[in-house]
Amino acid sequence: MMSLIIVAMLLCAGLSSPLVIRQSCHVQDAAHTFYGFPDNDPPGCVIAYDCGRGLTAGGAGTFNDPLTFASAPGEFQICEIIYDPYLRKYLRMEDSCDSCNRDWANKVWHIDIWTGSSTVNGGNDQVNCENRLTPAPQHKPIIRGPGPNLPVDASILITANAGYETAGDMDFPNAPKNEPTQEPDRLFNGIYIPHTIEWKIPPHRRSEAETDLSSGGATETEDDIED
Template sequence: MRSSILAVLASLGLANAACSTVSKVTHTFYGYPDNDPPGPATAYDCGRGFKAGGTGTYADPLTFASAQGEFKSCEIIYDPYLRKYLRYEDYCQQCTEDWAASPKINHIDVWTGSPTVNGGQQQIQCENDLTPADRSQKIVRQPATNLPVDTFGTALYVKGASPACRTSKVFPNYNIGDYCK
């Protein structure tokens, strides 16, 4: 009986028995100007032809980078700080150093901006402005597919827009229990 109820709840998107949360995550940002090499290239092809991008929906997750072995290639996570789904598509050197530390430090580096436009120093400053304190965030692994997504002005940095840096598109006050029960 209990498994039948869980199956029904899961099918309705009300429960996700497989989800788990990761606490104390260092959360940084990168984009065209500070990718290595500069541009949209990613380490893994998850359906975009080795190019960073995404809007943050489950069907079109935003690219993130991390350490090899911290996530599975093309794994989708949910980030309540951004209210976006993210997909592990790229390598991050600082994330790798953090993951090798003792104790291990979870670290994600989230793509900002366009895959075709270099925002230069203004974009790098935006990335810094978006970055919360080290080890202050939480993420959801194996998330439900219907969590709230902020898609209004989806890019966190848009060169030439006013404002170019969307610092109003971060949501530091959340209850992780609302996203993984």
């Protein structure tokens, strides 16, 4: 239980200030899918919510320019910013998603992440790229209430010439390889994120981070609590 609090605290603080605690931060597994101009409903870049840049999907994935994601009403707050270690991007809840609605009816967390151009329809090639971006298994951890200084890959997920780009622990063209690890499901682009209830943090951070934080720290979801 203590290691759970420590890891979530490091993520919320941006991995740079291990004793800074954000009370609202917690880690949640969520199914990942992708959408864009060709498979938006209707096709195009129009989104449901204006979070500061109009009703147009987009974003680079930085804290100040988060990438659009869609989800079910009530699953996230409208305009809520989360951090996705799988993509190394900050995401903002700006749109709705039919498949997310169906999943949320069964209390399954699901985010649908915007890809590609806001002006060009990438057609079937883009849809195929979106399918290849979708991880297997689909559920990857996301951080709610993240700090602003987590590592960011601001590259475009899908481009017209290069096809799909880098995402998390998948093998993509022109993408640097992650460092080898015996626990690939818990290492996302160099960021240790536990994928199961068996939480881990890098050994070199244990000595500086292991302190009694039981009086505060991360909010735990039901799935995070070990019997």
